[in-house]
Amino acid sequence: MAAKATEKTNKRDFLNHLETYLSKRDGVDKLLKISRYATKIIIASSLIPETTGSLIPRLKSFESSVGVSRKAFRLGKFVQDINALRASRWESNHELVLLLIAYGGEGFYYFVEQFIWLTKSGLIDAKHSKLLQRISAWAELIGYVGSVSLKIRDLRKLKDEENCVASTIEISVSRGMAYEEEDEKMKKIKEKKTLKGLSIFQDLADGLMTIADIRDGKGMLSAPNVISSAGLFSAIVSTHKNWISC
Template sequence: MDSKSATPDPKTQNPIAPAKPTSKNQKDFLTQLEIYLAKRDGVDKLLKISRYATKIILASSLIAQEPLVTRLKSFESSVGVSRKAFRLGKFVQDVNALRSTHFTSHSDLNFVLNVIAYGGEGLYYFIEQFVWLGKAGLIDKRRLPALQKWSAWCEFVGYFGSVSLKVIELRKIDEEERCLVASIDLAVLRGIECREEHDKLRKLREKKMMKRLSMVQDLADGLMALADIRDGRGRLSAPLVVSSAGLLSALISTHKNWISC
């Protein structure tokens, strides 16, 4: 008998069981969740979801029990103050964005819109620090109405600039997409393989979708800022409408931040 045939195959002697995909997926999810929660925006958006979900419950009168309603109102108010604390120093990122605007803007219109977007948002975050100090009791609360009014105006102006920029960017993406589709169609007619172009088209459409979601988020946040400016007057400033807009904005932002992790 051949000695090689009597020797057991080491590959079959101690087979290694494949890793369970479920545990690996669970590990990936937990790792991504850890990274997400380590970010200031990640925690802020989770607080935003809980706050506006609570506001929707209160605005829709789903709960009639007075003790529970009081607790929900107290919870919503506390979460709102906590979110303002998370924004301390956040205006610095808008200052840095303004510093680089001169190099990233390719036209005078883009430059002006960047100044409006980042300038308005930066002033909003800066004033919000004093609003938080007022709600925390360090600043005289009589100054809060004026501070909140200025904050809402700055936020609204910032979102106006941001939405305008995204409209221009979406037009450029649409034009780039049409050119890419035309080149792919021409390559198909000539029998040329264009796998790389298809990959570019897929990424471009993903970018387009994220840009649209970002614009919807800005419109929802702008609606809430407008409601603050109008002191809750008007149909678009109804509590249920504003709360729904806030929840939509929070969900979109959470989705964007989760993907970025």
């Protein structure tokens, strides 16, 4: 009975967890992202006929409004990349370059996004919008290149760690020794590998959308259904990561 009571105590209340999640900038932003790309999929799929009085114009208006709202959540967000870079540790010049590319690219992207939001909101002349969006897209793409490279490096390190723990477990089994601690380590490593892998696919999906922006929606991979699906996948992965981290 005591064990069950402890287990219930350790379980986090859903509403408290939700409150914590929604109090974070990224939490709300990713929910908006899900809403936006789910709407884009509905629009692109032609499930709803575009007739007089159709829901489509309202969905398009909603999608556009959510897109502008999300940009407001990026105000000052570039600071987190500056701090992440300051807190980073590297073992070689190669890693330092990757860190600069990843955090520098993403940070500059968020910095430029602030001005794009100001053009969308009317404070800055809209004639600058296209140039700012192109600069933003290239910075974002560069950031993803660095980010994916770093995450692949992290995956390799996790794989090495996994092999080391697996070897320890194998030795313990052969000697008839307990290996509960190593088994727990193995579970955590596998969880980290799964999250890291999902994060890489998320970056690739976001990178695909960025390339579509750079190419002005031209090309097979820039089809609305493809881009919308990539955006929704990225949003769901982000939401999952943010949920379990808060």
